[in-house]
Amino acid sequence: MIIRFVLNGEETQIDCAPDRRVIDLLREDFGLTGIKEGCGSGECGTCTILVDGENRLSCLMLAVQLEGKSITTIEGLAGENRQHPLQEAFIRCGAVQCGYCSPGMILAARALLTENPEPTREQIREALSGNLCRCTGYQKIVDAVEAAARAMQKQKEKAG
């Protein structure tokens, strides 16, 4: 069936099986391999995408559910030739080790900062509690989200 949706800001359509998992569709048909599969059952958060700005799990969505939605993957987060402040902060703070959880972590953090631009460390931990990281021990990830929040606030002040 034909499914129409917005993918990383661009109107797109694809002819595919309605029961294809969204993670498979985005990775295999669109080549967006930033999305990772960890558990395949909703417990690890590595397959996180933004659906109309909300973090959801692409391993538990079927292709038809994309119809009419706006999807953001890690590939669509940054601007041209420029990293998103969250990506910069993750690198600067050492929040990336093996990197497998990073796309999901960054998108979950993006959803948090849209709703709450100045979160406490506790709120950051809570917002990222559906994303598992087996390397960092989480401290540096929380540091990075805090740093990115400050950077984004500064950007906003400059722009304003």
Next chain:
Amino acid sequence: MNRVLLPKNLPELWSFLENEPEARVYAGGTDLLVQMRARCADNLVLICLERIAELTGIREDEDGFWIGACTTFRHLLNHPRIREQIPVLAKALSTLGSPPIRNMATIGGNICTASPAGDTLPPLYVLDADLILSTQSGERVVPLSGFITAPGKTQLERGEVLTQIRIKKPEGYRVQHFEKVGQRKALACAIASMAALVKTSPAGVIESARIAWGSVGPTVVVSPDAEAALTGKTLSPAVLEAAADLAGKAMAPIDDIRATAVYRRRVAANLLLRIGT
């Protein structure tokens, strides 16, 4: 391949169900899609309910709330009146799954999955929630308390869909308590959980107590003996301990990978001791 239908309104849902009476319905997909993948299910018809506006949203009237079955946990948690009027439910929702699960999963799904560990079930039980089960030709109202008949089994009949949940405001209950014990904070299936509503007189005498436990029996466990033991008494550690002993007798927990039956019974009963705090 499985067929997946995405009805946009109730009339479309009824016509899909008429043509495909064997179809499985889902909303958030956080339970059904996991089960299907584990079983490599094929050649099924699935109906996704997420786009049906009539099934989503929260309406408040004088006596309480009407909640659309496909309302997500996030939507419920962000609703200030739900947090203010029925904190026992809000507390349970805040422990359920994880943020992305709460963005997807729905209250109707949690009820119809009928897991012994369903986090919304003990609070909905003490709140005396009613369920509206609908078909193309009409609807019936059943209390949540009888709806779940066994793990994974409900009173839903073929072609019937849970459309609304009715919760009356619990007037006068000073204590609204929910607690869950899991192996970790997020993404943890309950080892034991407890929801409690306690009404006390100005002098502190318990006038009425409604208590329900999760994960310590095939479905929600209640203990009329423990409730009776609390009624007419003043909240104190000794009174709660006596009630906890009676509550433990009503439970029928199992051993599994998360905890032993012995531990489950003890921790679940002891959760009562936190009511007064």
